[in-house]
Amino acid sequence: MLGCYYLHTNGDLIFKHAGCFFNTTPAEYFESDFVVKWWEFPSESPTGSPEGDIKWTMDLLREAYELSTDKSRTEKRIRDICQSNGFPVLIADTIIKGKEE
Numbered sequence: 808m809l810g811c812y813y814l815h816t817n818g819d820l821i822f823k824h825a826g827c828f829f830n831t832t833p834a835e836y837f838e839s840d841f842v843v844k845w846w847e848f849p850s851e852s853p854t855g856s857p858e859g860d861i862k863w864t865m866d867l868l869r870e871a872y873e874l875s876t877d878k879s880r881t882e883k884r885i886r887d888i889c890q891s892n893g894f895p896v897l898i899a900d901t902i903i904k905g906k907e908e
Contacts, residue, residue: 808825808828808833808847808848808849808850809824809825809848809849809850810822810823810824810825810827810847810848811823811828811833811837811845811846811847811848812845812846812848812867812871813837813842813843813844813845813846814842814843814844814845814871814874814875814881815841815842815843816840816841816842816843816876817841817877817880818875818876818877818878818879818880818881818884819880819881819884820868820871820881820884820885820888822848823836825850833845833847843874843875844870844871844874846867846870846871861894861898864892865898865901865902868885868888868889868902869902869905871885872885872902872903872905873905882903885899885902885903886899886903889902
């Protein structure tokens with residue numbers, strides 16, 4: 808495992824490196840009233856393809872956005888995460904917009 812992202816009740820998406828879970832599990836670590844949900848990021852490809860991995864990440868970020876009670880704060884973090892991973896702005900826009908009805 809590379810680490811985990813978690814959605815804080817304040818809308819932040821926060822990454823914790825795998826080293827944070829020394830002598831504990833992520834489930835124990837994230838047992839808190841301040842954690843809405845957490846997602847594990849594996850060190851290997853979760854889907855076996857670059858395109859699949861991008862979709863997997865987009866779905867995770869969209870789920871965080873949907874669960875957030877502070878959409879503007881979560882949107883900012885999603886945009887920061889996408890930018891730091893070299894995703895085009897269109898990816899962040901698509902995550903925020905969600906699926907077409």
